[in-house]
Amino acid sequence: MKKFLFKSLSVSLALLLLNMQSFAFNLKSTVDFTSTEIEATTDFNDSEIYEAFADISTLDHYLQTNEDKTYSDLELEDSSMLAGVSSTTTLPLSSSASDELALGIPSFLWGCVFGIVGVLVVYLMTDENKDQTKKAFFGCIAGSLIGTVLYVVVFAAAATTATTTY
Amino acid sequence: MPMYRLFFVTYFAILCIWNVQAQNSFRFKADITTKIKNTDGTFQYTKGSAYYDRNAKKIIYNITFPQKEIYVSIDTLVYKYVNNKQESVMGNALKPEFSIYHFILNNDISDFGLKKSSFSVGNIEKADDLIITKWIPPAGNNSFFGNIIVSTKSKRLNSVLIYNPEGVLVNRQIYKKYKSVNGVEIPTEILTITYFGGVKKYQIVEFRNVVINEAGNDLMYNFNVSKI
Numbered sequence: 001m002k003k004f005l006f007k008s009l010s011v012s013l014a015l016l017l018l019n020m021q022s023f024a025f026n027l028k029s030t031v032d033f034t035s036t037e038i039e040a041t042t043d044f045n046d047s048e049i050y051e052a053f054a055d056i057s058t059l060d061h062y063l064q065t066n067e068d069k070t071y072s073d074l075e076l077e078d079s080s081m082l083a084g085v086s087s088t089t090t091l092p093l094s095s096s097a098s099d100e101l102a103l104g105i106p107s108f109l110w111g112c113v114f115g116i117v118g119v120l121v122v123y124l125m126t127d128e129n130k131d132q133t134k135k136a137f138f139g140c141i142a143g144s145l146i147g148t149v150l151y152v153v154v155f156a157a158a159a160t161t162a163t164t165t166y
Numbered sequence: 167m168p169m170y171r172l173f174f175v176t177y178f179a180i181l182c183i184w185n186v187q188a189q190n191s192f193r194f195k196a197d198i199t200t201k202i203k204n205t206d207g208t209f210q211y212t213k214g215s216a217y218y219d220r221n222a223k224k225i226i227y228n229i230t231f232p233q234k235e236i237y238v239s240i241d242t243l244v245y246k247y248v249n250n251k252q253e254s255v256m257g258n259a260l261k262p263e264f265s266i267y268h269f270i271l272n273n274d275i276s277d278f279g280l281k282k283s284s285f286s287v288g289n290i291e292k293a294d295d296l297i298i299t300k301w302i303p304p305a306g307n308n309s310f311f312g313n314i315i316v317s318t319k320s321k322r323l324n325s326v327l328i329y330n331p332e333g334v335l336v337n338r339q340i341y342k343k344y345k346s347v348n349g350v351e352i353p354t355e356i357l358t359i360t361y362f363g364g365v366k367k368y369q370i371v372e373f374r375n376v377v378i379n380e381a382g383n384d385l386m387y388n389f390n391v392s393k394i
Contacts, residue, residue: 004171031288031302031313037327041317042293044325046340049357052203052368056211060201063213063231071232087232090210091244091258092200092371125254 056085107132111139112146191271191350192220193387195380196373198227205365216373218267219387225262226389238389239265245391252391270352271378275341276323278316285314295319303331322351336361348378 053060059081063069069077071087110118122136195217202210214229225239236247244256262268269275274282280301288302301314312329322344328337337360341353354376358369380387 031300033289033291033298033300033315037300037313037315038291038293038298040327040335040338041298041315041325042296044338044340046342046357049340049359049368049370053201053209053370056201056209059211060199063199063211067213067230069231070234084207085209085211086204088210089212089229089232089235089237090200090202091227091237091239092198092212092216 055083056081059085107135108139108142111136111141112143113139115140115143191273191348191378193377193379194218194267194271195377195383196352197375199370199372199374201370203368205362205367216267217383217386218262218265218271220268220271222388223262223268224387224389225265225267226386228386236389238391240391266356270350273350275351275353276318276321278314278323278326280314280316288313296324323353334361345376347376350378352376 059074062074062081071082071085074082107122110122112118114121119133119136119140123133195215198214198216200210200212204210211231212229213231214227217226217228218224223240227237227239229235229237233248238245238247239258239262241261242258244258245252246254246256264279266275269279272279277299284304285301286304288300290300291298296317296319298315298317301316303311303313310330312331312333314329315325315327317324317326323341325341326337326339327335328339330336337358340357342355342357343353345352345354352373354373356369356371358371360367360369
């Protein structure tokens with residue numbers, strides 16, 4: 001009995017030592033907590049979040065019992081439940097669906113290569129996504145600037161060549 | 167067999183079974199509801215089911231509200247299907263292997279997956295019944311993230327505070343209503359506030375009917391994006 005207990009104690013102490021070593025390795029640089037960081041953690045008032053959704057509680061309860069209903073169904077049945085509710089899907093716990101790309105091609109490229117037509121394509125294919133349309137628009141401006149600069153350079157070069165010839 | 171030996175054998179057997187069970191969790195399925203209040207006061211409400219297989223590394227969302235759609239998240243892309251036809255492809259900064267589903271199945275959720283990241287522990291403190299850990303980003307970090315403060319309560323992830331590199335709080339998350347399914351601890355409610363200057367965006371994510379290691383339904387868990 002005594003021998004067994006000694007063995008168990010030795011194994012436990014060895015494991016503890018190993019654990020403490022890895023813990024100490026992780027704590028190689030200590031950065032103090034600020035009082036606001038501790039307060040922000042301990043005083044997290046979740047009632048603020050629940051209250052923010054009070055306006056859609058009717059919709060929430062309705063959809064718990066009517067699982068197959070879609071936004072279009074509710075628009076026909078009782079659109080009052082959809083007041084202020086967007087018809088776009090948001091993926092949970094993701095970096096948002098606002099990064100939608102038209103045909104998987106970056107919006108800036110659409111605008112840069114196809115100009116105003118590219119902007120229109122992005123606007124329509126990303127369900128009128130403002131962020132992506134803006135990127136396409138910046139692409140369009142960049143494309144136009146590059147085009148203008150190239151035109152001026154080529155025109156100037158051509159004019160210089162013509163002058164030299166005469 | 168003497169009583170004390172029987173006790174130790176049972177104790178170690180329970181520990182081994184627990185460990186093996188946690189290691190063997192590879193599939194997550196749940197009904198999921200996401201409610202968002204945007205900074206302009208408008209709402210977004212999304213309802214459906216989420217599927218994740220740790221080996222396939224794909225998150226599949228079978229959405230029923232607002233519209234019937236399927237989203238498949240693979241690597242940094244999200245494919246959207248409507249009526250079994252691929253409609254668009256979106257970019258997504260969050261890879262499936264860094265998602266909460268992966269952390270849950272890997273039992274990494276208590277440290278928010280940071281233990282296996284490039285972040286290191288800056289400090290640990292006890293406040294009330296919380297163990298608070300400060301995670302600091304690697305030197306020369308050029309990302310969006312600064313320090314991350316993670317608190318645990320009874321060894322369960324309780325809250326996460328994400329700061330930007332300038333030290334401004336940008337995101338707060340609270341993990342609630344834990345349920346144990348097949349030995350896997352799952353927070354069935356996640357509340358989030360994201361700060362954009364002086365305005366806030368609120369989000370509530372709820373999991374219901376959680377199933378771990380569902381047998382069959384392989385086509386959904388390993389959704390073939392090129393097939394349709």
